Amino acid sequence: MNWEELLSLRRKGDTNKRLRKEQDETRLGFDVDYDRIIFSSAFRSLQDKTQVIPLSNTDFVHTRLTHSLEVSVVGRSLGRLTGKKILEKHPYLQEVHGYKFNDFGAIVAAAALAHDIGNPPFGHSGEKAIGEYFKTGAGRIFEDELTIKEYQDIIDFEGNANGFKLMTQDREGVEGGLRLSNATLGAFMKYHKESLPKKPTKHIADKKFGFFQTEKETFQNVAKDLGLRQTLDGSSVAYARHPLTFLVEAADDICYTIIDFEDGINLGLISEDFALEYLIKLVKDTINTKKYHSLIYKEDRLSYLRALAINTLIQDAVAIFMQNETAILQGDFHVSLMDKSKYDAQIKDIISLSVQKVYHAQEVVEKEIAGYTIIADILDVYINALVEKKKDNASNYHELVLRTLPEFYRRTDISLYKILLNTCCYVASLSDSSAVHIHNKIKGRQL
Numbered sequence: 001m002n003w004e005e006l007l008s009l010r011r012k013g014d015t016n017k018r019l020r021k022e023q024d025e026t027r028l029g030f031d032v033d034y035d036r037i038i039f040s041s042a043f044r045s046l047q048d049k050t051q052v053i054p055l056s057n058t059d060f061v062h063t064r065l066t067h068s069l070e071v072s073v074v075g076r077s078l079g080r081l082t083g084k085k086i087l088e089k090h091p092y093l094q095e096v097h098g099y100k101f102n103d104f105g106a107i108v109a110a111a112a113l114a115h116d117i118g119n120p121p122f123g124h125s126g127e128k129a130i131g132e133y134f135k136t137g138a139g140r141i142f143e144d145e146l147t148i149k150e151y152q153d154i155i156d157f158e159g160n161a162n163g164f165k166l167m168t169q170d171r172e173g174v175e176g177g178l179r180l181s182n183a184t185l186g187a188f189m190k191y192h193k194e195s196l197p198k199k200p201t202k203h204i205a206d207k208k209f210g211f212f213q214t215e216k217e218t219f220q221n222v223a224k225d226l227g228l229r230q231t232l233d234g235s236s237v238a239y240a241r242h243p244l245t246f247l248v249e250a251a252d253d254i255c256y257t258i259i260d261f262e263d264g265i266n267l268g269l270i271s272e273d274f275a276l277e278y279l280i281k282l283v284k285d286t287i288n289t290k291k292y293h294s295l296i297y298k299e300d301r302l303s304y305l306r307a308l309a310i311n312t313l314i315q316d317a318v319a320i321f322m323q324n325e326t327a328i329l330q331g332d333f334h335v336s337l338m339d340k341s342k343y344d345a346q347i348k349d350i351i352s353l354s355v356q357k358v359y360h361a362q363e364v365v366e367k368e369i370a371g372y373t374i375i376a377d378i379l380d381v382y383i384n385a386l387v388e389k390k391k392d393n394a395s396n397y398h399e400l401v402l403r404t405l406p407e408f409y410r411r412t413d414i415s416l417y418k419i420l421l422n423t424c425c426y427v428a429s430l431s432d433s434s435a436v437h438i439h440n441k442i443k444g445r446q447l
Contacts, residue, residue: 001329008183012176021098030106033184037114043165048431050123064116072113075251079108081318087173090153091210110189111248118163120428121435122371129375130157130424144420145443150417153196161212162327162428168218184224186242203334205241229331240331250317250337258309264358279305316341358382381442386419
């Protein structure tokens with residue numbers, strides 16, 4: 001893989017290559033990507049989607065929206081710092097093609113901004129709830145009517161694949177979805193493969209999948225334009241990661257390690273004194289002890305340590321990327337950047353405490369259980385109505401139900417797979433509160 005191809009500005013529908021040196025410096029194509037994502041309805045819905053604590057009533061706990069904005073800020077720094085070093089190592093990118101270090105920052109920032117855009121309500125349990133409906137719930141009846149890969153798509157419903165679908169799918173009059181640059185789409189995708197074969201290797205890019213069968217051709221076109229290295233051939237599709245994906249992933253890893261930990265402190269789930277001790281261990285080589293001890297309030301000390309911890313991990317991630325750039329470009333780097341971090345022990349200690357005190361907290365578990373029921377019930381009502389409509393056997397109740405769906409999701413003149421997948425994607429688009437509201441309506445609890 002080479003950087004010139006990997007930094008492609010081409011968008012779906014372009015007939016000619018977009019050249020970097022011909023770009024308007026006041027509004028680069030990669031900046032346009034960021035703008036299109038942030039103004040999309042899918043991104044706005046993240047303001048009411050769970051990061052860790054579902055349906056939290058406090059105003060200092062992160063949602064998917066605030067988390068995504070913070071990951072984007074960290075990603076921008078990672079991209080700029082790495083981009084500067086890449087241009088020093090490969091000066092032809094700037095001298096011949098006109099690329100600048102800010103381009104790398106803009107690509108990573110846009111991809112990071114969108115990294116959770118396809119995630120369902122109720123956190124990661126939302127993905128599992130959709131999959132379980134088809135794997136062990138009422139939706140299991142459809143297994144024999146789908147291909148193996150189609151069925152795998154929905155029993156392992158994946159927010160990353162849904163995000164790619166949201167940003168690239170055609171609608172009537174709107175070709176190519178958000179029409180983002182291929183560089184941003186490539187950096188966004190953590191898993192450059194389809195749902196089967198499942199985990200063919202221990203490479204981190206094979207851990208999950210990144211596109212549904214409906215977007216297979218779109219993904220292959222993006223991968224071809226970017227010059228991604230193909231890792232599987234024949235009937236299965238898989239490619240090596242876009243190198244900048246490692247930076248997007250690192251930005252997410254850094255934020256959830258530190259910020260989820262901070263949420264646990266703010267909720268009183270983790271002792272402040274205990275938490276400060278853990279963070280100090282992470283930044284002990286860079287902390288200004290005089291400045292730290294001059295801070296009177298714990299909130300200020302926590303804020304200082306958080307900023308210092310994030311900066312420490314950013315610098316470490318950039319160093320790891322550049323040390324392994326050749327392997328990354330060859331598709332032979334098999335783990336996340338933070339897995340190679342010299343702070344790995346400290347990171348694992350923080351994550352372990354977050355799992356114990358935050359992710360497994362009673363409030364979190366109880367709301368995730370409720371999320372399972374809510375998602376299964378909504379899927380059941382809409383899928384039954386759509387399937388009966390496709391069979392020309394819809395009752396008046398089914399017709400009423402379908403009127404509550406956005407028009408795009410009411411279509412029944414398509415395959416069963418697309419009906420089921422579209423319904424999953426509709427449920428995934430709901431915010432936590434919207435899902436609860438719809439559930440109350442269909443259960444007759446609210447008029």
